[in-house]
Amino acid sequence: MQDARYIIKAPKIYKIRNAGSGKYLTVMTTPATDSGRVVQLTTENTARQKWIACPSADNGHILSFLNSGLAIKYISDSDNYCRIYNHSDSDSAAINIAVNGSYYNLKTTKGGNNYYLAADASGSNVYWTSGDSTAYQKWSFEEV
Numbered sequence: 001m002q003d004a005r006y007i008i009k010a011p012k013i014y015k016i017r018n019a020g021s022g023k024y025l026t027v028m029t030t031p032a033t034d035s036g037r038v039v040q041l042t043t044e045n046t047a048r049q050k051w052i053a054c055p056s057a058d059n060g061h062i063l064s065f066l067n068s069g070l071a072i073k074y075i076s077d078s079d080n081y082c083r084i085y086n087h088s089d090s091d092s093a094a095i096n097i098a099v100n101g102s103y104y105n106l107k108t109t110k111g112g113n114n115y116y117l118a119a120d121a122s123g124s125n126v127y128w129t130s131g132d133s134t135a136y137q138k139w140s141f142e143e144v
Helices: none
Strands: 014-018 024-027 036-041 051-055 061-065 070-073 083-086 096-100 103-108 115-119 126-129 139-143
Touching (some): 014 051
Antiparallel strands (some): 014 024, 014 139, 036 083, 051 061, 070 083, 096 103, 103 115, 115 126
Protein backbone atom coordinates (compact mmCIF):
# COMPACT_ATOMS: atom_id res chain seq x y z
CA MET A 1 0.00 0.00 0.00
CA GLN A 2 2.93 2.39 0.32
CA ASP A 3 2.82 3.00 -3.46
CA ALA A 4 -0.96 3.55 -3.47
CA ARG A 5 -2.02 6.94 -4.77
CA TYR A 6 -5.78 6.64 -4.39
CA ILE A 7 -8.16 4.95 -2.04
CA ILE A 8 -11.51 4.19 -3.57
CA LYS A 9 -14.48 3.85 -1.26
CA ALA A 10 -17.67 2.14 -2.30
CA PRO A 11 -20.60 4.58 -2.30
CA LYS A 12 -23.12 4.25 0.50
CA ILE A 13 -26.49 2.85 -0.47
CA TYR A 14 -29.64 4.33 1.08
CA LYS A 15 -33.36 3.88 1.32
CA ILE A 16 -35.02 7.31 1.38
CA ARG A 17 -38.03 7.59 3.72
CA ASN A 18 -40.66 10.32 3.88
CA ALA A 19 -41.29 11.81 7.34
CA GLY A 20 -45.03 12.38 6.75
CA SER A 21 -46.07 9.08 5.21
CA GLY A 22 -43.31 6.82 6.55
CA LYS A 23 -42.98 5.31 3.06
CA TYR A 24 -39.90 4.97 0.84
CA LEU A 25 -38.94 6.36 -2.56
CA THR A 26 -39.47 3.49 -4.98
CA VAL A 27 -38.92 3.20 -8.73
CA MET A 28 -42.29 2.15 -10.10
CA THR A 29 -41.18 0.00 -13.04
CA THR A 30 -38.89 -3.01 -13.31
CA PRO A 31 -36.64 -2.71 -15.14
CA ALA A 32 -36.23 1.01 -14.55
CA THR A 33 -36.65 3.14 -17.66
CA ASP A 34 -35.81 6.70 -18.66
CA SER A 35 -38.65 9.01 -17.50
CA GLY A 36 -40.01 6.23 -15.27
CA ARG A 37 -42.10 7.30 -12.27
CA VAL A 38 -40.89 7.32 -8.70
CA VAL A 39 -43.57 6.67 -6.08
CA GLN A 40 -43.66 5.92 -2.36
CA LEU A 41 -44.27 2.44 -0.98
CA THR A 42 -43.83 0.62 2.30
CA THR A 43 -40.43 -0.93 2.81
CA GLU A 44 -39.34 -3.75 0.53
CA ASN A 45 -36.10 -5.66 0.35
CA THR A 46 -35.58 -4.94 -3.35
CA ALA A 47 -33.30 -2.80 -5.48
CA ARG A 48 -36.31 -0.63 -6.41
CA GLN A 49 -35.78 1.32 -3.16
CA LYS A 50 -31.99 1.63 -3.19
CA TRP A 51 -30.30 4.96 -3.96
CA ILE A 52 -26.81 6.44 -4.06
CA ALA A 53 -26.20 10.17 -3.36
CA CYS A 54 -23.21 11.38 -5.40
CA PRO A 55 -21.85 14.95 -5.44
CA SER A 56 -22.39 16.72 -8.77
CA ALA A 57 -20.46 19.39 -10.63
CA ASP A 58 -22.98 22.12 -9.75
CA ASN A 59 -22.64 21.71 -5.95
CA GLY A 60 -25.74 19.57 -5.65
CA HIS A 61 -26.15 15.82 -5.60
CA ILE A 62 -27.27 13.22 -8.05
CA LEU A 63 -29.70 10.79 -6.44
CA SER A 64 -28.93 7.77 -8.54
CA PHE A 65 -31.09 4.68 -8.71
CA LEU A 66 -28.87 1.73 -7.79
CA ASN A 67 -27.03 -0.01 -10.65
CA SER A 68 -28.46 2.12 -13.43
CA GLY A 69 -27.59 5.22 -15.40
CA LEU A 70 -30.76 6.85 -14.05
CA ALA A 71 -31.22 9.55 -11.41
CA ILE A 72 -33.99 11.66 -9.87
CA LYS A 73 -34.19 14.97 -11.73
CA TYR A 74 -36.68 17.78 -12.00
CA ILE A 75 -37.98 18.28 -15.50
CA SER A 76 -41.15 20.34 -15.70
CA ASP A 77 -44.23 18.57 -17.00
CA SER A 78 -47.95 19.01 -16.45
CA ASP A 79 -48.15 16.85 -13.31
CA ASN A 80 -44.70 17.51 -11.73
CA TYR A 81 -44.42 13.84 -10.76
CA CYS A 82 -40.99 12.66 -9.64
CA ARG A 83 -39.24 10.74 -12.43
CA ILE A 84 -35.84 9.25 -13.14
CA TYR A 85 -33.79 10.28 -16.15
CA ASN A 86 -30.46 9.45 -17.70
CA HIS A 87 -27.53 10.96 -15.74
CA SER A 88 -26.18 12.60 -18.87
CA ASP A 89 -29.42 14.46 -19.59
CA SER A 90 -28.31 18.09 -19.38
CA ASP A 91 -31.87 19.45 -19.34
CA SER A 92 -32.16 19.24 -15.58
CA ALA A 93 -30.43 20.34 -12.41
CA ALA A 94 -28.92 18.30 -9.62
CA ILE A 95 -30.76 17.96 -6.33
CA ASN A 96 -29.69 19.94 -3.28
CA ILE A 97 -29.89 17.91 -0.08
CA ALA A 98 -30.53 20.47 2.67
CA VAL A 99 -30.58 19.68 6.39
CA ASN A 100 -33.95 20.43 8.01
CA GLY A 101 -33.78 19.47 11.70
CA SER A 102 -33.24 15.71 11.82
CA TYR A 103 -34.48 15.33 8.21
CA TYR A 104 -33.51 16.57 4.76
CA ASN A 105 -35.27 18.55 2.06
CA LEU A 106 -34.60 17.48 -1.52
CA LYS A 107 -34.66 20.67 -3.55
CA THR A 108 -34.04 21.81 -7.10
CA THR A 109 -33.62 25.38 -8.29
CA LYS A 110 -34.22 24.60 -11.97
CA GLY A 111 -35.24 27.72 -13.89
CA GLY A 112 -34.85 29.92 -10.81
CA ASN A 113 -37.74 28.21 -9.03
CA ASN A 114 -37.41 26.45 -5.69
CA TYR A 115 -39.13 23.11 -5.90
CA TYR A 116 -39.09 20.47 -3.18
CA LEU A 117 -39.67 16.77 -3.49
CA ALA A 118 -42.89 15.94 -1.62
CA ALA A 119 -44.92 12.84 -0.89
CA ASP A 120 -48.67 13.17 -1.11
CA ALA A 121 -50.84 12.42 1.91
CA SER A 122 -52.60 9.55 0.11
CA GLY A 123 -49.36 7.64 0.35
CA SER A 124 -48.55 6.91 -3.29
CA ASN A 125 -47.40 9.84 -5.45
CA VAL A 126 -44.15 11.78 -5.18
CA TYR A 127 -44.00 15.16 -6.91
CA TRP A 128 -42.22 18.54 -7.08
CA THR A 129 -43.87 21.53 -5.39
CA SER A 130 -43.02 24.88 -3.82
CA GLY A 131 -41.82 24.73 -0.23
CA ASP A 132 -44.17 24.79 2.72
CA SER A 133 -42.10 22.89 5.31
CA THR A 134 -44.62 20.11 5.92
CA ALA A 135 -43.52 16.65 7.02
CA TYR A 136 -44.36 15.47 3.48
CA GLN A 137 -41.35 17.46 2.20
CA LYS A 138 -38.92 15.96 4.71
CA TRP A 139 -36.88 12.84 4.03
CA SER A 140 -34.49 10.61 5.94
CA PHE A 141 -31.64 8.56 4.48
CA GLU A 142 -31.37 5.06 5.92
CA GLU A 143 -28.14 3.27 5.07
CA VAL A 144 -28.73 -0.22 3.70
